[in-house]
Each structure stands twice: as structure tokens, then as C-alpha cells.
Amino acid sequence: MPKVYFVGCGPGDPDLITIKAKKIIQKADVVVYSGSLIPTQILNFCKKAKLHDASKLVREEIFEILKQNAKKNKIVVRLHDGDPSIYGAIKEQIDNLQPEGIESEVVPGVTxxxxxxxxxxxxxxxxxxxxxxxxxxxxxxxxxxxxxxxxxxxxxxxxxxxxxxxxxxxxxxxxxxxxxxxxxxxxxxxxxxxxxxxxxxxxxxxxxxxxxxxxxxxxxxxxxxGDVIQPKSYEYSKLYDKTFSHGFRKAKIKLQ
Structure with a gap:
């Protein structure tokens, strides 16, 4: 079945891209990427792909590139910064591909x-x-x-x-x-x-x-x-407390 990969490439540092994401874009034939939000170092991983800058395209043009290339059984990637599920507009893209018989796979990234x-x-x-x-x-x-x-x-x-x-x-x-x-x-x-x-x-x-x-x-x-940035006080986690038991460790000290 034809497929489009929706890949999150992380926040910017190329060392923070996942192994799976890197493998997919290295073998991709077509990559539609999110303009200036994707660092050049990550685009350089796209060794053989034809690149399309989504910032210069409207929605219908993006849909068409994804559909036409997937139908030719090419490895097609929609490359998002961060994680595709957070403000990534992937729902509308997936819903547009599904009636055409094109499968979608989402690859998460560090947001x-x-x-x-x-x-x-x-x-x-x-x-x-x-x-x-x-x-x-x-x-x-x-x-x-x-x-x-x-x-x-x-x-x-x-x-x-x-x-x-x-x-x-x-x-x-x-x-x-x-x-x-x-x-x-x-x-x-x-x-x-x-x-x-x-x-x-x-x-x-x-x-x-x-x-x-x-x-x-x-x-x-x-x-x-939030106060978590510079807390005036906070409590230690119960998980590692010597009075706390859980499925992998019994409490060292019993509370009186």
C-alpha cells in the first residue's frame, strides 16, 4: 500500500533526531519540509530525496505532492520540526490521503x-x-x-x-x-x-x-x-523514599 511518513525531526539540534527518523529520511525519495524550521544539517540527511519547501506552498499543493508521489510507490516524507502531533496540522493531511488509499505513519520527535x-x-x-x-x-x-x-x-x-x-x-x-x-x-x-x-x-x-x-x-x-522554574520549596519524590514501598522494592523503614 502507498504510504506517507509524517516525521518529527526534533527541535533543531541534529543530534536530537531519533534513529528511526534519520533512517527514514536517508532513504526517502521525496521530502516536503517545514521551511526555515528545519536545520540545514538535518536536510543534509536527505541523501537522494527531491526536496519541497512547504513554506512556499499552499495546502492543496502539499496534498498533491504527497499523493502523486506516494501513488508511484516512492518513499514520501512530510518532515515536521519538533513532534508532528503538536501544532503540526497532520490530521488534515492524513484525512486527505486516506480516501486515496494512502497509508500514513507518524514518527514522533523531540518537541x-x-x-x-x-x-x-x-x-x-x-x-x-x-x-x-x-x-x-x-x-x-x-x-x-x-x-x-x-x-x-x-x-x-x-x-x-x-x-x-x-x-x-x-x-x-x-x-x-x-x-x-x-x-x-x-x-x-x-x-x-x-x-x-x-x-x-x-x-x-x-x-x-x-x-x-x-x-x-x-x-x-x-x-x-510557573513556580517550577524557581521553586521556593518542593517535596522530594516518594518513589525513592526509604519509607515508600512499590512493586520492585519494599520500604527500608516502616512509618510509625
Whole structure:
């Protein structure tokens, strides 16, 4: 059966592409890639493929390239930055291929919010602080359901992660505070996580907007809001506690 591979190539650093993803693009005949979001070093892995820059194409043109080449039994790859399942628009592509009898396979990749956390050397969930991560985007041309407004999500005071929104950071800050975050809640902005020109900006909801504007960052950045960035205190994990038993280890000390 004809097939199209939807491949996540990671956040930017070519060493962070998965082995499976690299093997597929090395043998690909046709690769449709996400413009400037894919580093040259990763495109160089496409040893024999004809390359198509999706940033210069409209949806119907992308569909046609994928369909026509898959029907010729070529190895066809739709190459996405990060992971295809996060803001990757793969659903519409898969649904367009299916009626044509073309199979789809999704190959996951390291997404940029995880590369951002790694760059910060931080843990996104901490016992005693939060056990929840909210991944979202600020509303702009793409509308957000009313229940998912930033001020509503902020009520949870969880770790909030924003994609595709750094140009709207004043709006994010305003609505995060309206939702209940303290003005001194830590914020981190990671520009082009894992790329050679990566930048990290840290601050609070009070000063992060000015810091980001001073650096002239308007795109390709992840925003993280939450006390996990600089926790005043937190609890140790129960998993390795000497008083805690689980399926692979009995407690060393019994609680009285």
C-alpha cells in the first residue's frame, strides 16, 4: 500500500533526531519540509530525496505532492520540526490521503518545549508545586475556545507552556495575572531551543515583556510560566523514599 511518513525531526539540534527518523529520511525519495524550521544539517540527511519547501506552498499543493508521489510507490516524507502531533496540522493531511488509499505513519520527535526545559535544566512537574502541565497558544488569527482562554487556564496555577505566541507576550502576561498567577511568578522564554543561536531569557510576569522586547524576539520561542522554574520549596519524590514501598522494592523503614 502507498504510504506517507509524517516525521518529527526534533527541535533543531541534529543530534536530537531519533534513529528511526534519520533512517527514514536517508532513504526517502521525496521530502516536503517545514521551511526555515528545519536545520540545514538535518536536510543534509536527505541523501537522494527531491526536496519541497512547504513554506512556499499552499495546502492543496502539499496534498498533491504527497499523493502523486506516494501513488508511484516512492518513499514520501512530510518532515515536521519538533513532534508532528503538536501544532503540526497532520490530521488534515492524513484525512486527505486516506480516501486515496494512502497509508500514513507518524514518527514522533523531540518537541521544543522539552528541549526548552532541558536548556533550562528544569523539571516541569514538582511534588508540592504542581503535577500538571498545560500546553497552549495565545489567541490570534487562530481562535481559541472560550473555555481555553489564558485567564481560565491560569486559574490552575500549573506549569503553562506557550507555543507560537511570543509576539503576544504582553497579552499572555496580562491574562495570566488576571487568572490568578502572582506578578512575581517566574517566566522563562527559550528562543530556538537547541539551535546554535539559542537564547534563554528569564524573569517574572512583571518584567518578562520588556526583557523579550529588548532582545527583539518575535517568533520561534517557547514561553514557560510557573513556580517550577524557581521553586521556593518542593517535596522530594516518594518513589525513592526509604519509607515508600512499590512493586520492585519494599520500604527500608516502616512509618510509625
Amino acid at each position: 521544543s518545549f522539552l528541549a526548552s526545559a532541558a536548556a533550562l535544566g528544569m523539571q516541569l512537574t514538582l511534588p508540592g508545586v504542581t503535577q500538571t502541565i498545560i500546553i497552549t497558544r495565545a489567541e490570534s488569527r487562530t481562535k481559541v475556545p472560550k473555555e481555553e482562554k489564558i485567564s481560565e487556564l491560569a486559574k490552575h496555577k500549573a506549569t503553562m507552556i506557550f507555543y507560537l505566541s511570543v509576539h503576544l507576550i504582553p497579552k499572555i502576561v496580562k491574562q495570566a495575572i488576571e487568572g490568578g498567577y502572582a506578578t512575581l511568578t517566574p517566566v522563562a522564554v527559550v528562543y530556538r531551543a537547541s539551535w546554535n543561536d539559542q537564547k534563554i531569557i528569564t524573569g517574572t510576569l512583571t518584567d518578562i515583556t520588556k526583557k523579550v522586547r529588548d532582545e527583539k524576539i518575535t517568533r520561534t520561542a517557547i514561553i514557560i510560566i
